[in-house]
Amino acid sequence: MNLWHLKVFNEIMVSGTISQAAKNLKRTQSSISAALSNLEKHIGYNLFIRKKRRLHPVPEAYYLKEESKSILQQMRVLDQSLIKKNETGSEPIKIASMPLLAEILIPSTISKFKKKSPNSNFFVSSRQSSAVYQEISTQTFDIGIAELQNKNALVNQKEYHYECICVLFSGDPLSKKKIITPKDLSKKKCASFQPNHFITKNLIKIFEKNKAIFNPHYQFQNAGTSCVNIVDNADTYSVISPISFWLISKFNLDTSKIIFRRLSSSIPYSFGILTPSHQPMSQIAKSFLNYLENAIENMLKEINNEGVLFKI
CATH class of the missing domain: 3.40.190.10 (Periplasmic binding protein-like II)
Known part of the structure; x- marks a missing residue:
């Protein structure tokens, strides 16, 4: 087994076909097929099942892919460290x-x-x-x-x-307060990030700690900019990062109907x-x-x- 065998094997795992692996590696299909064949002969069994012109990995193939990943990664690092970077900045x-x-x-x-x-x-x-x-x-x-x-x-x-920021509708009575508590927001509809996001996880914790009800009524991949349109009444709010606030201004989004306030139970960003x-x-x-x-x-x-x- 050599590094070329591993490189070919990993490319086939990703692409699923000999022809696509050959294109990606800029080699002929015959050379890719030969490398795979030599690898399979070396280990004593087939790594793929051929069905309808595609290669389907056997369970052992997933093991080899995982174990070989760090080897190939180290070789890429070594290769890059040996490339001379000239003073003109040609190396990106x-x-x-x-x-x-x-x-x-x-x-x-x-x-x-x-x-x-x-x-x-x-x-x-x-x-x-x-x-x-x-x-x-x-x-x-x-x-x-x-x-x-x-x-x-x-x-x-x-x-x-830094701390995350609470976003409120400008007509919300809470807008008169400088600092917003979880109990202020209890039962209100939150335009939140998805459940696995750290801001959402922290909101759940601080609401539970303050015996308030967290209601993630709207969930987004990026609630940071989505909140501009969703927080459009006194029953909705959001919590975003300072960087999201900066992006809102850079995107020139209309913020005339929302305001930004500090949370009493801070969520770190x-x-x-x-x-x-x-x-x-x-x-x-x-x-x-x-x-x-x-x-x-x-x-x-x-x-x-x-x-x-x-x-x-």
């Missing part, structure tokens, strides 16, 4: 970012940076926070932005800790800039990192100027 700065900041903050920062370094180029990937940590810990990306997860020795992180702890950054990546840190500081200043940034 690789950035993995949570979706909230991947579409506006990152592109605008790149635009400003390219005025200083016109030869720089970038590879930007929008990922869930857990995936961003994975990419940074395996040193396949230079910089990441993510909601904070469990600390990882392979990841350096510059942390930001923590995010950070991540870099690999065991891989030196190129000079051009370091330079961009400074631009990114300044961009985030400016974003936080904008939120603070609106009176809704509460540091933990």
Whole structure:
């Protein structure tokens, strides 16, 4: 068994056909078939069942895929670390970012940076926070932005800790209050994130603690911007992150019918800039990192100027 065998096997697992695996690996179908055949001869049994021109993995194939994943990942890391990055910036700065900041903050920062370094180029990937940590810990990306997860020795992180914000209808009598309690919101319809989201989980906890009734009447993948249209009467509210508040302003959404207030039982929102702890950054990546840190500081200043940034 060799690395090429594993690479071919993993590609077939993903694509499901020899022909598609050959296209993805830019090899002939015969070479891919030969590699798979040699692998199956080596281990002594077939890894796939052929049905209707597709390859269906046997149970042992899933085991091999899981066990070989870290090997191939380490080889990618080694391969990347041996590639010489010249001073013109021809090697792209690789950035993995949570979706909230991947579409506006990152592109605008790149635009400003390219005025200083016109030869720089970038590879930007929008990922869930857990995936961003994975990419940074395996040193396949230079910089990441993510909601904070469990600390990882392979990841350096510059942390930001703030409170989530309550969104109310402007005509709600509660709008006269500066701080909103869970009991104020009891039984009201919440435009919430989905059940597995950390904000929703925290809302359930603080409502139970305060003996209030949490009613997630509307559930969204991204309640941060959806709340603008849903919170349209005194019986609805939402709870969003400070970054979602910033995005609402950047999207120029109509906020004339909503207001933002602080919660008495705070829900923490923590995010950070991540870099690999065991891989030196190129000079051009370091330079961009400074631009990114300044961009985030400016974003936080904008939120603070609106009176809704509460540091933990």
